Amino acid sequence: MTSHQNTQTMKPATAAKKLGVYLEATPAEFQEGVVSRAELVALQTDPPQWLLDLRRDGPHPRPVVADRLGVSIAGLARGGVTEALTTEQIEELRSENPEWLPRERATQAEVRKEAARLEEKKADEAAQSRDTRS
Structure with missing residues (x-):
């Protein structure tokens, strides 16, 4: 066979x-x-x-646009960006710095900070679990 x-x-x-x-x-x-x-x-x-x-x-898909702007995909949508953007358009947005952009960057930074905190907590709990079994 x-x-x-x-x-x-x-x-x-x-x-x-x-x-x-x-x-x-x-x-x-x-x-x-x-x-x-x-x-x-x-x-x-x-x-x-x-x-x-x-x-x-570009044009770049929304995940790439969001990453280059330092925001989430949902943050892009809240800011009114629903289409693919070129590198030039992304640079224009950065230079214009519309009201929503710094707000969404701050939100994204908080989300990342919280994710890191939860990951650290999970690692600490796993270490404690290993220590109590030893």
């Missing part, structure tokens, strides 16, 4: 998400095909020019 190795593939939307790019801005052949795991690895390790350009100039 021989074993057949199936090539795992993913939809273009999944591949675009893993690559951190906006699907609608990718070439038509990328959008219309399927991407194998090997192709994804190749795109990650040796990106073609179109991928380099997209990562540099």
Whole structure:
């Protein structure tokens, strides 16, 4: 009995998400095909020019926009940003510094601080649990 190795593939939307790019801005052949795991690895390790350009100039998907602005995706929505933005548009937002941006950055900083506190608490509890069993 021989074993057949199936090539795992993913939809273009999944591949675009893993690559951190906006699907609608990718070439038509990328959008219309399927991407194998090997192709994804190749795109990650040796990106073609179109991928380099997209990562540099955009348009960027909302998770990337949020990360570059230092806010959450929900914070973007509260600020009225619901579409993909180019690097230039992100820089314009930074320089304009609309009222919502510092507020959402502060909110995001608090969320991260709380997550770090909870992680530290969890680690302390795990250490105490190990110490009591010893």
